[in-house]
Amino acid sequence: MVETSLVLAVQNVTKRFGGLVAVNNLSFDVSRNEVMGIIGPNGSGKTTMMNLISGALALNEGTISLNGRYISRLSSHEINRRGIARTFQLVRILPSLTLLENAMAGMVFGHQRLWGEQARHEASKLLERVGLGGQQSVPATALTYIDQKRLELARALAAKPEVLLLDEWLAGLNPTELQEGIDLIHSLRDEGITIILVEHVMDAIRSLCDRCLVMAAGAKIAEGRPQEVLSDPEVIKVYLGEDI
Amino acid sequence: MDIIITGLLLGGTYALIAFGLNLQYGVARIMNLANGEMIVLGALAAFWIFVADAISPILTMLIVAPLSFFGNWLIYRFLLRPLVRRAKNQGQLEVDSILATFGMAFALVGIMVSIHGEYYTYSYLAEPFEILGETFALNRIVAFCFAVLIGAALWLWLYFTRTGMAVRAVSVSTEASGLVGINVPQLSAIAFALGGAVTTMGGTLISTFITLDASVGVVFTMKALIIIIMGGVGDIRGAIVAALILGLVETAVARLIDPGLTLAAAYAIFVLILLFRPQGLFGRKPS
Amino acid sequence: MTSGDVKQLVWGAILLALAACVPLVANGYWMSIALTIAMFTVLSTSWALFSGPTHYISLATAAFFGVGGFLVGTGMSDYNTDYWTMVVIASLAGTVLAFLVGLATLRLSGVYFVIFTLGLAEMIRTLVSWIQNNFTGSRGLYVLTDLGEADIYIHLVLVAALVYLAGWWIARSRLGFAMRIIGNDEMVARHVGINTAFSKVILFTFSGFVASLVGALIAPRYTYIEPNGVFSPELSFIVVIMALLGGTGRLWGPIVGVIPFALLQEYINANYSNYSTLVLGIAFLVIVYFLPHGVLGRLEETWAKRRRSTW
Numbered sequence: 001m002v003e004t005s006l007v008l009a010v011q012n013v014t015k016r017f018g019g020l021v022a023v024n025n026l027s028f029d030v031s032r033n034e035v036m037g038i039i040g041p042n043g044s045g046k047t048t049m050m051n052l053i054s055g056a057l058a059l060n061e062g063t064i065s066l067n068g069r070y071i072s073r074l075s076s077h078e079i080n081r082r083g084i085a086r087t088f089q090l091v092r093i094l095p096s097l098t099l100l101e102n103a104m105a106g107m108v109f110g111h112q113r114l115w116g117e118q119a120r121h122e123a124s125k126l127l128e129r130v131g132l133g134g135q136q137s138v139p140a141t142a143l144t145y146i147d148q149k150r151l152e153l154a155r156a157l158a159a160k161p162e163v164l165l166l167d168e169w170l171a172g173l174n175p176t177e178l179q180e181g182i183d184l185i186h187s188l189r190d191e192g193i194t195i196i197l198v199e200h201v202m203d204a205i206r207s208l209c210d211r212c213l214v215m216a217a218g219a220k221i222a223e224g225r226p227q228e229v230l231s232d233p234e235v236i237k238v239y240l241g242e243d244i
Numbered sequence: 245m246d247i248i249i250t251g252l253l254l255g256g257t258y259a260l261i262a263f264g265l266n267l268q269y270g271v272a273r274i275m276n277l278a279n280g281e282m283i284v285l286g287a288l289a290a291f292w293i294f295v296a297d298a299i300s301p302i303l304t305m306l307i308v309a310p311l312s313f314f315g316n317w318l319i320y321r322f323l324l325r326p327l328v329r330r331a332k333n334q335g336q337l338e339v340d341s342i343l344a345t346f347g348m349a350f351a352l353v354g355i356m357v358s359i360h361g362e363y364y365t366y367s368y369l370a371e372p373f374e375i376l377g378e379t380f381a382l383n384r385i386v387a388f389c390f391a392v393l394i395g396a397a398l399w400l401w402l403y404f405t406r407t408g409m410a411v412r413a414v415s416v417s418t419e420a421s422g423l424v425g426i427n428v429p430q431l432s433a434i435a436f437a438l439g440g441a442v443t444t445m446g447g448t449l450i451s452t453f454i455t456l457d458a459s460v461g462v463v464f465t466m467k468a469l470i471i472i473i474m475g476g477v478g479d480i481r482g483a484i485v486a487a488l489i490l491g492l493v494e495t496a497v498a499r500l501i502d503p504g505l506t507l508a509a510a511y512a513i514f515v516l517i518l519l520f521r522p523q524g525l526f527g528r529k530p531s
Numbered sequence: 532m533t534s535g536d537v538k539q540l541v542w543g544a545i546l547l548a549l550a551a552c553v554p555l556v557a558n559g560y561w562m563s564i565a566l567t568i569a570m571f572t573v574l575s576t577s578w579a580l581f582s583g584p585t586h587y588i589s590l591a592t593a594a595f596f597g598v599g600g601f602l603v604g605t606g607m608s609d610y611n612t613d614y615w616t617m618v619v620i621a622s623l624a625g626t627v628l629a630f631l632v633g634l635a636t637l638r639l640s641g642v643y644f645v646i647f648t649l650g651l652a653e654m655i656r657t658l659v660s661w662i663q664n665n666f667t668g669s670r671g672l673y674v675l676t677d678l679g680e681a682d683i684y685i686h687l688v689l690v691a692a693l694v695y696l697a698g699w700w701i702a703r704s705r706l707g708f709a710m711r712i713i714g715n716d717e718m719v720a721r722h723v724g725i726n727t728a729f730s731k732v733i734l735f736t737f738s739g740f741v742a743s744l745v746g747a748l749i750a751p752r753y754t755y756i757e758p759n760g761v762f763s764p765e766l767s768f769i770v771v772i773m774a775l776l777g778g779t780g781r782l783w784g785p786i787v788g789v790i791p792f793a794l795l796q797e798y799i800n801a802n803y804s805n806y807s808t809l810v811l812g813i814a815f816l817v818i819v820y821f822l823p824h825g826v827l828g829r830l831e832e833t834w835a836k837r838r839r840s841t842w
Contacts, residue, residue, distance in 0.1 A: 339588065342588060342642055344819045349812065357809075459808075
């Protein structure tokens with residue numbers, strides 16, 4: 001197999017906030033159709049890394065490329081149009097819009113665009129898929145926190161992204177919802193979407209991720225298959241502390 | 245040299261006014277666009293009392309300060325606090341408080357016009373005073389000295405008292421201050437009231453050497469905002485430097501080009517700052 | 532286009548046609564009031580196209596309006612240019628200015644944007660007065676045409692038609708959808724692929740174009756153009772009050788505020804002219820504390836409640 005399946009390449013990326021180095025010379029690759037997990041203790045720079053990929057923050061050094069083309073100097077709307085969509089750690093819905101409009105928001109301007117009747121049709125199918133069928137004209141504020149997360153996912157999926165960034169999307173779900181969520185992400189992967197997820201739920205990491213990247217204090221300390229990485233003594237040390 | 249000293253003297257009073265607005269915006273998180281009208285109120289009081297009873301504006305200041313404190317406390321408690329409570333997010337509060345304080349500004353102008361519709365002309369300490377071989381009006385110097393005194397007292401209060409420390413804590417983080425047991429609504433009200441009182445005192449001082457009328461408040465609001473943005477929100481040192489710069493530039497433009505262009509000059513500074521250093525002169529670049 | 536869309540267009544056309552008939556029945560005094568209402572309808576509606584969804588309170592109306600009026604005055608008095616040529620030039624100049632201001636203010640939000648736009652009119656006014664006093668001499672600027680108030684009124688109704696049509700189209704377009712998303716959450720807007728800067732500048736420029744066009748078209752009414760008059764910041768505030776009073780949630784919201792407030796102002800100016808500023812202040816306070824979504828928003832809430840309670 002000569003075909004290169006590299007989708008996203010992060011090379012020597014550094015991000016500083018004043019004196020604080022939030023991401024320190026980080027490099028990793030993500031292949032097509034892969035589920036990549038980013039884990040690490042709080043404050044280790046995971047969400048910052050997601051923000052750098054999606055263009056919400058500008059990086060100080062290094063490059064990020066999508067399908068071999070640099071995206072690290074682009075603004076977030078351009079990055080989205082190239083095919084990277086995301087959800088947010090603190091869920092961000094569009095409160096004064098209906099569910100259908102929230103889902104449509106993702107497909108009107110982004111990677112693969114639709115508008116009018118066709119967009120409405122696709123958006124309602126998406127709502128169905130994330131478990132919000134039959135509530136199209138409900139205002140988004142009427143949803144519970146969990147349903148808002150589903151809605152956000154529908155919005156992210158709306159433009160048929162190549163790469164999907166999920167920032168603690170599974171956090172706060174109960175066991176049944178968690179299983180549904182995991183199944184949903186599995187099915188997305190089967191459709192050919194490449195997924196990068198930041199997550200604290202270890203069960204989800206184990207069952208979903210093909211590969212894991214462990215961050216501590218902005219740097220990569222381990223990378224590999226979830227089982228191997230999670231038994232790495234270095235990783236255990238950052239998670240549980242030195243003295244154990 | 246003449247321009248530099250006059251500019252610095254003017255800047256001193258500007259700094260005091262900006263201090264007042266900074267307290268209100270930095271602590272109570274309300275951008276008070278009626279700030280300029282507080283200045284005019286201070287000026288109106290000074291004029292009124294001086295013309296009626298020939299009482300020195302400096303004494304007037306002592307009467308005006310507690311009145312303004314109380315008035316601003318009422319404004320915060322009964323007009324602005326409800327907006328803070330109903331706002332779902334910072335953006336909504338900002339829009340609401342902009343509209344509400346504009347409303348107050350217009351209403352105050354309307355009231356002041358009906359009290360005295362003409363210029364607040366009076367003459368206090370308009371005597372020559374010599375510094376470094378050049379003569380200046382004594383009232384400008386006296387105003388400057390009092391501005392420095394009041395500013396210093398405020399600074400001591402902020403940095404050496406418990407309440408001052410709590411006020412500074414709220415300005416750093418409203419939420420965290422609440423968690424460590426600071427009564428945020430009460431302190432916000434105090435800071436807003438105090439800011440208003442300081443601004444009014446600034447107005448009384450300014451009226452000794454600049455003739456105001458009921459409608460010029462908005463110009464002072466803009467100047468105070470320019471100073472705060474130039475100095476960086478919540479940065480006292482920055483505000484002082486910015487106020488002195490504004491005073492210097494205005495004086496220089498008025499003397500060297502045309503007095504009609506002082507406002508345009510102030511606005512030009514504002515535009516340049518917004519475009520090139522939106523974080524303020526000394527502010528650290530946001531990420 | 533759905534049948535509902537077509538119906539709205541037909542209704543709009545009928546109402547505008549009726550509005551255009553006003554000069555047939557109105558004379559002197561009422562014609563003058565109708566003209567004022569037409570002017571503020573156009574200004575407030577186009578203001579709301581940008582500021583309604585984004586919640587950016589622009590006080591730049593007076594700047595663009597003033598540029599329109601002032602350029603027509605200068606062109607006709609100082610350069611002997613034809614009125615209509617100057618209308619075109621003035622509205623183009625206003626558009627370019629609005630575009631530049633839009634670009635410059637993109638990164639500003641909240642109070643910075645408000646002050647920037649407020650100061651703009653003030654700065655242009657002081658600069659223009661200064662240039663007039665020092666370089667062009669203090670000759671007056673006269674706009675002498677054979678246009679009466681009825682003619683100007685018809686021109687403004689035509690502009691109103693343009694603005695409503697634009698608004699109708701925007702509400703159904705991707706641009707309008709983008710603006711609603713931006714108004715909800717700009718961060719999300721960028722992350723669903725919206726070029727937020729572009730969308731905002733387009734609409735801001737359009738409202739600037741309309742304001743300068745109105746300033747140019749209304750100039751013959753005043754005959755004599757004075758910078759202090761046409762750049763008066765009060766105009767910007769009145770436009771904001773009228774739009775918010777009516778409600779910016781719908782395209783026809785602003786006019787609901789324009790008509791009563793214009794009549795109120797007319798009455799106050801005629802009888803209690805000292806209190807006009809006080810009235811502006813009270814209007815702002817009433818909007819913030821009692822009508823945060825405008826008269827229309829309040830009516831819609833009441834209807835919604837009544838419907839729920841009768842069910």
